[in-house]
Structures are given as structure tokens and as C-alpha cells.
Amino acid sequence: MLPPKLAGDYQGNQLITDNPYLAYAKAVTVLHPVIKKIGIHPTAVIADNVQLGEEIFVGAHTVIEAGCQLADRVQIGAGCYLGEQTKLGADSELHPHVTLAARSDIGQRCLIHSGAVIGADGFGLAPQADQSWFKIPQIGQVVLGNDVEVGANTTIDRAALGVTKIGQGVKLDNLIQIGHNVEIGDHSAIAAHAAIAGSTKIGQYCQIGGAAVIAGHLTIADHCIILGTALISHSIHQAGVYSSALPASDAKKWRRNAARFSKLDELHQRVVQLERELAVLNNKHHLD
Incomplete structure (x- = not known):
């Protein structure tokens, strides 16, 4: 080729x-x-009112709770768990040991790899007078569009209220954490170890590099490229390439520079003062 x-x-x-x-x-x-299987393993536990489509496969020791809906040609590997009222769209596939918590809504032609957990509680806690924490019930859900791929051991938390939404054609690598109420736009791709805090909205056609961290309650514009290990602490309103990571360097040089980081503000103030003094001297020279 x-x-x-x-x-x-x-x-x-x-x-x-x-x-x-x-x-x-x-x-x-x-x-x-890909060779599709058909049939239900005898050790699978399926509630009586589950809706089963045509030509589906359910592997050994999988548990499917009441009210679930499985569309045609769904493939579910061994040891999966589908919580109550979960929906799984046509031609979607769960590899072994995937967990879909209650009311998860998975689109058509989705592929979810082993160990992924979709719909676990978001990290919502309210401080109390004695400085302990009171858990905020997470009563929303997770919705995946069509043609989404979720990597192994990736977690997508259910919304506190409303929906955590993964758009059409989104591709998620392994070991990604997506917080509650996050929205990821259509056809965005996120590499391994990235973390997106709650209520952040990622635009369409974005690319997010490995180990990038995006703070909560932010908005990222369409067509943004965020390089690996970047820390995004403010919203991005214009498409472009963004980075905040420092590249590796010689260890001795790095330690010297790291020691100077805490003095950057002081050095800046000194530069500003020197510029003012130089301006005064220049003015005096012109007057003479």
C-alpha cells in the first residue's frame, strides 16, 4: 500500500x-x-423480564438484571454485569468482565473492553459541620452514542443529576477516568491515563494525549489537541494545540531549574524594577 x-x-x-x-x-x-457467537451460556443469570434481541450471545457467569434491553446481535463476554434497566444497542460488544451499572444506555456498534466500569457513582461529597463528608446520591446515568469504543479498565461515572454523555464515534483508550456529568463531543479521541473532572464539556473532534488532566466545570472547544501530560485548569474557547508539560532534561539541570521556580515572581519583579531604572537613566541622558 x-x-x-x-x-x-x-x-x-x-x-x-x-x-x-x-x-x-x-x-x-x-x-x-470478527466471528460472532450465538447462544446463552447455561451459567448466565438473566432476569425474567429482560428483552433479548435476535442472534445474541451471553457468556458464562454473566448477570443481567431486571428491565434490561439487549438489541439484535449483541455480544456479551463471560463475567459481565448489567444493572437494572440497562440498554445495549444492536451489534454492540462487551468483552469479559465489563460492568454496566443501572440505567446505562449504550448505543449501537459500541465496543467495551475488559474491566471497564460504566455508571459507577460520581465523586460527590458534601462537607458537614464536623468536617466529615456526607455522600451525595448519584442518581443520573451514563449515555454512550453509537460507534463508541471504551478501553480496558476505563471508568465513566454516572451523573449526579442528568447525564454523563459520550458522543457518537468517541474513542477512549485504557485506564481513563471520566467524572460525573462530563460531556465528550462526537468523534473525539482520548489516550490512556487521561483524567477529566466532573461537569467538564469536551468539544467535537478533539484529541487528548495520554496522562492529560482536565479540571472540572470547564469547556473545551471543538478541534482542540491537548498534548500528553498537559494540565488544563481553565476553559479553552478556540481550536488549537495546547500543552503545559515540561520535557525531560538532564537531572542536574532539572534540579537547578526546579530550585529557581519558587523565585520566578521575585526575579520578575527585579526585572520590572531594572527596566524602570533604565528608563529613568535613558530619559536623563536625553535631557543632558
């Missing part, structure tokens, strides 16, 4: 395409199709 500009460099059979990476992905999809 070659782009047109490289086609002349190889004399063998070629598939010429403007996007070799995408062509490769589609070719592998065709050459190595």
Missing part, C-alpha cells in the same frame, strides 16, 4: 491510495473478520 508519490519506487504489486494507513486498517478488517 503506497501513496501515489511513492508508487514508482516499488516494482511489485501495489495498492495505491492517498491514505495507506486507513486502507491497511480496512484491509485487515476484511481479511480477519
Whole structure:
């Protein structure tokens, strides 16, 4: 598979395409199709009023609680748990040991990898007079759009009120934490170890690098690229590339610079004072 500009460099059979990476992905999809299973394992525990679609598969020791709705061709691996009134859209797949808490709403053609927990309680606590914490009931839900992929051991918390919403075509890597009431716009992609605090709204077509941290109650515009390990503490209202991480350097040099961080404000004030004194001297020189 070659782009047109490289086609002349190889004399063998070629598939010429403007996007070799995408062509490769589609070719592998065709050459190595996913084999769908059909049937319900005898050890699965399924409540009486669960709605089961056609041609579904439910693996061993899976538990499906009352009121759940499974659409056609759903695939559920071994050891999964679906809480009450959970919905799973057509052609969606849960790998083994996925947890969907009560009232989770999963769209069509979603893929959720092992260990993911969707719909756990958000981190909501109210301080009391004795400085202890009172748990705030988390009574919302999580809604995933169509064609969403959720990586292994990623957690998406249910909303305190309302909905934690993951848009159409969103791709989430492993070990991501998404807080309650977060909204992620369509076709955004987030790499491993990122953390998004509660009530933040991520726009469409965003790319968020690994280990990035986004504070709560912020808004991130469409088409933003946030580089790995960045700390986002304020809203971003314009598309662009954003970073706040310092690259690695020689350890001795790093320690010297780190020791200077606490003196940056003092150094700034000294520079400002020197600029003022220099301006006075320049004015005096011109007057003379």
C-alpha cells in the first residue's frame, strides 16, 4: 500500500491510495473478520423480564438484571454485569468482565473492553459541620452514542443529576477516568491515563494525549489537541494545540531549574524594577 508519490519506487504489486494507513486498517478488517457467537451460556443469570434481541450471545457467569434491553446481535463476554434497566444497542460488544451499572444506555456498534466500569457513582461529597463528608446520591446515568469504543479498565461515572454523555464515534483508550456529568463531543479521541473532572464539556473532534488532566466545570472547544501530560485548569474557547508539560532534561539541570521556580515572581519583579531604572537613566541622558 503506497501513496501515489511513492508508487514508482516499488516494482511489485501495489495498492495505491492517498491514505495507506486507513486502507491497511480496512484491509485487515476484511481479511480477519470478527466471528460472532450465538447462544446463552447455561451459567448466565438473566432476569425474567429482560428483552433479548435476535442472534445474541451471553457468556458464562454473566448477570443481567431486571428491565434490561439487549438489541439484535449483541455480544456479551463471560463475567459481565448489567444493572437494572440497562440498554445495549444492536451489534454492540462487551468483552469479559465489563460492568454496566443501572440505567446505562449504550448505543449501537459500541465496543467495551475488559474491566471497564460504566455508571459507577460520581465523586460527590458534601462537607458537614464536623468536617466529615456526607455522600451525595448519584442518581443520573451514563449515555454512550453509537460507534463508541471504551478501553480496558476505563471508568465513566454516572451523573449526579442528568447525564454523563459520550458522543457518537468517541474513542477512549485504557485506564481513563471520566467524572460525573462530563460531556465528550462526537468523534473525539482520548489516550490512556487521561483524567477529566466532573461537569467538564469536551468539544467535537478533539484529541487528548495520554496522562492529560482536565479540571472540572470547564469547556473545551471543538478541534482542540491537548498534548500528553498537559494540565488544563481553565476553559479553552478556540481550536488549537495546547500543552503545559515540561520535557525531560538532564537531572542536574532539572534540579537547578526546579530550585529557581519558587523565585520566578521575585526575579520578575527585579526585572520590572531594572527596566524602570533604565528608563529613568535613558530619559536623563536625553535631557543632558
